[in-house]
Amino acid sequence: MTKRKQPIYEEMRSLAPYFLTIGGIYMAVMIVLFFALGFDYSLPLGGLYGIVISALNFLVLGKTAQKALRKPEKSANTYMSGMYCVRYLGLFALLTLGALAPFISLIASVIPLFFPRIAIMIRAFARKED
Numbered sequence: 504m505t506k507r508k509q510p511i512y513e514e515m516r517s518l519a520p521y522f523l524t525i526g527g528i529y530m531a532v533m534i535v536l537f538f539a540l541g542f543d544y545s546l547p548l549g550g551l552y553g554i555v556i557s558a559l560n561f562l563v564l565g566k567t568a569q570k571a572l573r574k575p576e577k578s579a580n581t582y583m584s585g586m587y588c589v590r591y592l593g594l595f596a597l598l599t600l601g602a603l604a605p606f607i608s609l610i611a612s613v614i615p616l617f618f619p620r621i622a623i624m625i626r627a628f629a630r631k632e633d
Contacts, residue, residue, distance in 0.1 A: 511565035518561075521622035521629075526554045526615065533611060549601065549611030556597050556612065561619040563590055 533550040537543060567586040571579040594616075601607040 509569060511562070511569045514565060515562065518619065518622050518626060521625050522558070522618055525618050525621055525625075529554070529615060529618070543608075545606055545608040546611045548606055549608030550615065552601055552607050553612035553615035554618070556594065556601075557615040557618050560590065560594055560616070563593075 530547065530550055533547040536546050540546070563586075567583065567590070571583050571586075574582055598609070598612065601612045602609040
C-alpha cells in the first residue's frame with residue numbers, strides 16, 4: 504500500500520480543512536491580542552508552537568494506531584499503551600521546553616492541543632447534515 508493510500512493520511516486529509524480553519528481563527532485572535540496587549544510576541548509564537556505540536560501529536564497517534572492494527576490483539580494493547588506513555592512524555596517535554604522559553608506563551612501553546620478533537624466533532628456534525 505502506498506503511503507498516500509494509508510488510512511492515517513486519508514484521515515489527516517479529511518480533517519485538515521477543519522483543523523486549518525480552527526488554527527487560522529486562533530492565530531487571528533492571537534494576532535489581535537498581540538496588538539491589544541502591547542506587542543506581546545509570545546502569544547502568536549505560542550499559538551503557532553501549539554498548533555505544530557498538536558498536529559504532530561495527532562499524526563503520531565494515527566501512525567501508532569495504524570501500526571497496532573497489524574499486530575495481534577495482546578501485543579497491540581501493549582504497543583498502544585507503551586506508545587501512549589511515550590507520546591505524552593514527548594508532549595510534556597515539548598511543552599516544558601515551550602514553558603522555559605521566554606518567547607513562547609505556555610497557555611497559548613496548550614490551547615491548540617484541543618483542536619484535533621474539535622475538528623473531529625465539527626467534521627462529524629458536517630457529515631451528519633449531508
